[in-house]
Amino acid sequence: MSTISTTQPLTTASSTAERPRSGNWDGGNEPFKASYGKLMMWFFLLSDAFTFAAFLTTYGLIRHRNPAFDPNAGVPFEFSTAYWPIPDKVFNAFPGLHGMDVPLGFVALMTMILIFSSVTMVLAVEAGHRMDKKDVQKWLLWTILFGATFLASQAWEWSHFIGGHEEGTLMADGTTFYGANLTQNQYGPVLFADLFFFITGFHGTHVFSGVCLLVYCFIATTNGTFHKRGHYEMVEKVGLYWHFVDLVWVFVFTFFYLV
Amino acid sequence: MANHASTEPVQAGEIPKPNVGWIWKTFFVLVGITALEFVFVFLMNPGTLRNSIFIVLTIFKAFFIVAEFMHLKHEVKALIWTILIPMALLIWLLIALVSEGTYGGQAIQNAFN
Missing domain, CATH: 1.20.5 (Single alpha-helices involved in coiled-coils or other helix-helix interfaces)
Structure with a gap:
């Protein structure tokens, strides 16, 4: 009699053993259909988004705590610590066009350069899917070139911001101050320049890291490392990072320069 | 160099044609949205409405970058x-x-x- 009672659970056990658990999350396969490296790159980018969100939160708070310039008051805009500066009045210089008022012109150019570098990056990834070593090299080189151009543009923008406009601003103690540093600036509240340095600086550091990774990818592609490996997934992973940097710039551009 | 050709898995003629139409389409969408943002900067007075338009356009741009360029949609x-x-x-x-x-x-x- 005891054999019957033991066969009952045994049959159910064997019936489950006949149908192996092979669902998405039962192990032994890739539920996300993405490799370990690509998945971890996504999670890293998510954590990086947290960092940039912290910067944007700080920016939003401090911006809100400062009064905005009222264009209907009848007084023309001038730099003052009494209100937050209008971005098109601060960022209106263009290399080679000294003294001309080109509101946001240079930032528009930088944005275009970065979007274009994203396009060449996708083209490199696409060439990698086709195992086209020559095309991968070509598009990686273009991406490196645009990335470096963006960094150089940012260096120019910083040096102009630090050097200041010609008029300068009369400070409370009667002296005229030109440009900006971490404790004083001619454009508006102290924190305006601080946030500019920290947010665009942190983004620029990301672009610099991206250019370094791209240079590594270019060298490895040229040496045939990826070709021997059978896939260009490293280019894809660095591509994800590069697009994220472009994405962050889209947000920095909106919240720092447009709003 | 004698076994160089045999270690090369893909021969010169085997590389498929590039499929890049969707990349340029996405690029032109992004450029178009950025141009639209500049139109709003110069044609509208600052205010909550203009800021809302900027934020909506930014989210559109983010969608195209993440969905197409970062391939998340697929x-x-x-x-x-x-x-x-x-x-x-x-x-x-x-x-x-x-x-x-x-x-x-x-x-x-x-x-x-």
């Missing part, structure tokens, strides 16, 4: 939600911190005035 559903849900919560946190923080800051200022 990933498995589970991966899409794994990325999007924390991002949505993060944006909620951002809005909440800015609005509550502004209120808190004003309350502290008023307490000392």
Whole structure:
């Protein structure tokens, strides 16, 4: 009699053993259909988004705590610590066009350069899917070139911001101050320049890291490392990072320069 | 060099034709949205409406970069939600911190005035 009672659970056990658990999350396969490296790159980018969100939160708070310039008051805009500066009045210089008022012109150019570098990056990834070593090299080189151009543009923008406009601003103690540093600036509240340095600086550091990774990818592609490996997934992973940097710039551009 | 050709898995003639139409389409969408943003900068007075337009256009741009360039639209559903849900919560946190923080800051200022 005891054999019957033991066969009952045994049959159910064997019936489950006949149908192996092979669902998405039962192990032994890739539920996300993405490799370990690509998945971890996504999670890293998510954590990086947290960092940039912290910067944007700080920016939003401090911006809100400062009064905005009222264009209907009848007084023309001038730099003052009494209100937050209008971005098109601060960022209106263009290399080679000294003294001309080109509101946001240079930032528009930088944005275009970065979007274009994203396009060449996708083209490199696409060439990698086709195992086209020559095309991968070509598009990686273009991406490196645009990335470096963006960094150089940012260096120019910083040096102009630090050097200041010609008029300068009369400070409370009667002296005229030109440009900006971490404790004083001619454009508006102290924190305006601080946030500019920290947010665009942190983004620029990301672009610099991206250019370094791209240079590594270019060298490895040229040496045939990826070709021997059978896939260009490293280019894809660095591509994800590069697009994220472009994405962050889209947000920095909106919240720092447009709003 | 004699065995060089045999270690090369792909021969010169085997590389498929590039398929890049969608890349340039996405590029022109991004450029178009950026141009539209500049139109609004110069044609509209600053205000809540203009800022809302900028934020909506920025989200459009972010969608095209993430969905097409980062290929997230073509990933498995589970991966899409794994990325999007924390991002949505993060944006909620951002809005909440800015609005509550502004209120808190004003309350502290008023307490000392």
